[in-house]
Amino acid sequence: MNENEPKKPGGIYSKKVMEHFMNPHNWGRMxxxxxxxxxxxxxxxxxxxxxxxVEDNRIVDISFETFGCVAAIATSSxxxxxxxxxxxxxxxxxxxxxVANALDGLPPNKMHCSLLAEEGLxxxxxxxxxxKKGKKQDNQKQEK
Amino acid sequence: MIYLDNNATTSAYPEVxxxxxxxxxxxxxxxxxxxxxxxxxxxxIESSRQKVAEILGVQPxxxxxxxxxxxxVNTAIIGSALAQxxxxxxxxxxxxxxxxxxxxxxxxQKYLGYEITYLSVDSSGVIDLDELKNSxxxxxxxVSIMYAxxxxxxxxxxxxxxxxxxxxxxxxxxxxVQAIGKIxxxxxxxxxxxxxxxxxxxxxxxxIGILYRRKGAPFTPLIRGGAHENKMRAGTExxxxxxxxxxxxxxxxxxxxxxxxxxxxxxxxxxxRILDEIPEVIVNGGTAPRVPNTLNIAIKYVEGExxxxxxxxxxxxxxxxxxxxxxxxxxxxxxxxxxxxHATAHGSLRFSLGKDNTQQQIDKVVDVLAPIVQKLRxxxxxxxxxxxx
Numbered sequence: 001m002n003e004n005e006p007k008k009p010g011g012i013y014s015k016k017v018m019e020h021f022m023n024p025h026n027w028g029r030m031x032x033x034x035x036x037x038x039x040x041x042x043x044x045x046x047x048x049x050x051x052x053x054v055e056d057n058r059i060v061d062i063s064f065e066t067f068g069c070v071a072a073i074a075t076s077s078x079x080x081x082x083x084x085x086x087x088x089x090x091x092x093x094x095x096x097x098x099v100a101n102a103l104d105g106l107p108p109n110k111m112h113c114s115l116l117a118e119e120g121l122x123x124x125x126x127x128x129x130x131x132k133k134g135k136k137q138d139n140q141k142q143e144k
Numbered sequence: 145m146i147y148l149d150n151n152a153t154t155s156a157y158p159e160v161x162x163x164x165x166x167x168x169x170x171x172x173x174x175x176x177x178x179x180x181x182x183x184x185x186x187x188x189i190e191s192s193r194q195k196v197a198e199i200l201g202v203q204p205x206x207x208x209x210x211x212x213x214x215x216x217v218n219t220a221i222i223g224s225a226l227a228q229x230x231x232x233x234x235x236x237x238x239x240x241x242x243x244x245x246x247x248x249x250x251x252x253q254k255y256l257g258y259e260i261t262y263l264s265v266d267s268s269g270v271i272d273l274d275e276l277k278n279s280x281x282x283x284x285x286x287v288s289i290m291y292a293x294x295x296x297x298x299x300x301x302x303x304x305x306x307x308x309x310x311x312x313x314x315x316x317x318x319x320x321v322q323a324i325g326k327i328x329x330x331x332x333x334x335x336x337x338x339x340x341x342x343x344x345x346x347x348x349x350x351x352i353g354i355l356y357r358r359k360g361a362p363f364t365p366l367i368r369g370g371a372h373e374n375k376m377r378a379g380t381e382x383x384x385x386x387x388x389x390x391x392x393x394x395x396x397x398x399x400x401x402x403x404x405x406x407x408x409x410x411x412x413x414x415x416x417r418i419l420d421e422i423p424e425v426i427v428n429g430g431t432a433p434r435v436p437n438t439l440n441i442a443i444k445y446v447e448g449e450x451x452x453x454x455x456x457x458x459x460x461x462x463x464x465x466x467x468x469x470x471x472x473x474x475x476x477x478x479x480x481x482x483x484x485x486h487a488t489a490h491g492s493l494r495f496s497l498g499k500d501n502t503q504q505q506i507d508k509v510v511d512v513l514a515p516i517v518q519k520l521r522x523x524x525x526x527x528x529x530x531x532x533x
Contacts (some may be wrong), residue, residue: 012458021453027523038525042487045475049525065525067487069449075524121334 014104017074022071026063026080035128037120046072046113050079050120055062058087064120071110075117080101088125094118146460146505150345150498151294151322151438156392157347158343163391164349164384175381177371185383192390196354198341200399201330208355208376209386213321216355217244219366219377220317220338224286227362228315232283232428238263238300239481241290244340245319249288258318263289268432269298274354279505280312285362287316291323291334294493295465295478296429297438299327306335315361322346323421325396326404326435337361347499348392352385399499406438407497410506414495415439417510422517423531428479428492429445436499440465442479442488445527446520451493454516460509465492487526 030051040047046068053061064076083091095116098107173181197204210216239262252258261279263271287309309316317338325346341354369378428440448464465476475489521527
């Protein structure tokens with residue numbers, strides 16, 4: 001974060017963080033998702049659920065539900081923007097640093113929120129892969 | 145701007161600033177010097193001490209001006225403990241004290257081998273007198289219990305605690321920082337041996353506080369280097385601050401009867417409207433006696449910092465029990481001690497009203513808060529579907 005940038009509005013947060021916090025993108029529960037990632041811990045005050053819809057190995061839709069602070073909501077929002085339209089492999093390459101950079105930085109004590117976003121996304125993709133495998137196995141069983 | 149964070153700090157009364165100003169410029173002498181310029185200072189300090197003592201129901205010689213509430217607390221606890229090392233090294237306090245008390249106790253524990261008992265509180269935030277009685281031992285050197293809690297406004301039964309402690313012949317300190325200017329405080333009637341007060345919590349200046357030490361109570365000074373403050377606190381006196389805190393105390397004490405009832409009505413209105421218009425809200429400490437200006441609410445399924453920023457965006461300044469504002473991950477230890485679960489504690493807000501709030505402002509807070517809560521609940525994985533819109 002540039003030290004000289006005016007901090008307002010939002011005090012400790014960048015303008016970009018506040019934009020995403022004030023008007024988050026892709027929020028809300030998803031009907032029939034292909035994968036769900038549930039990460040975080042209420043003890044720390046941040047819980048993030050990421051929903052994805054995958055078609056032909058591409059994440060065509062993504063949404064989040066987050067209980068958490070400004071940074072948690074902003075990282076959820078920007079992560080959904082970054083992921084939408086990407087292939088599963090491309091999405092797996094997104095790191096928490098990339099998420100934080102896309103928000104023009106996070107205060108040091110809020111970096112864990114970006115980690116949560118990375119973990120939430122990965123968990124959703126893992127869930128998708130596991131479900132796909134399960135379906136395949138189910139199909140194979142049925143064929144037998 | 146709608147300022148609802150008066151338990152954090154307050155604006156100074158204009159009369160306070162006016163009273164202080166000459167002591168920065170024309171009346172600047174060092175009170176310890178002998179010439180007339182110094183005497184003016186000494187007179188101002190002593191008449192301030194007189195005024196403060198009278199309002200608090202104690203003797204002027206029992207009043208020590210400090211650099212603030214934190215120094216007063218540190219001095220009371222350490223000064224009392226060190227003077228009684230022959231008696232023992234055991235202190236009783238509570239889980240909901242301000243960090244100034246808790247950290248000072250921890251310091252004695254870590255560096256000087258003291259043993260500390262932290263009394264628990266019930267769900268309304270009040271300590272259990274039986275637990276206190278059972279915790280007192282022959283080597284107890286101090287009991288330190290706050291009067292009003294900074295987060296919830298909950299008032300502890302200080303007079304009853306004082307009686308129990310006195311019977312056991314143990315000195316008693318009370319952090320009365322959040323009570324001053326909100327409820328009447330007569331230190332003699334409260335039965336405390338030490339009390340700590342902070343100027344900026346009742347429209348006085350920062351950087352000035354008061355330590356009350358009952359005459360004869362065990363004590364050794366913490367700050368050393370001169371005979372100032374009746375040999376209880378060294379350092380050239382902060383004359384503008386002393387004049388300022390005395391002026392503020394005078395006005396604030398008067399306003400307890402004039403302005404505080406109005407503030408209480410506004411607080412009650414805020415509480416009632418929030419309860420009526422936002423589902424699943426708990427008033428933290430709502431069933432205990434509270435100071436009239438404080439409202440602490442837990443709003444389920446949402447997190448405090450997010451609410452604070454959205455309120456701030458509408459010009460409403462409050463504070464939260466969430467960890468996020470303090471930088472640690474743990475939410476308010478006060479609310480956890482009252483039995484709230486972590487998520488609910490994270491979703492708590494504190495509104496502490498003050499002299500400049502109006503009904504129009506209070507109504508605006510509710511009008512703004514309800515949609516903010518709805519917006520965040522819509523995004524929350526914990527929120528049941530029937531509450532989402």
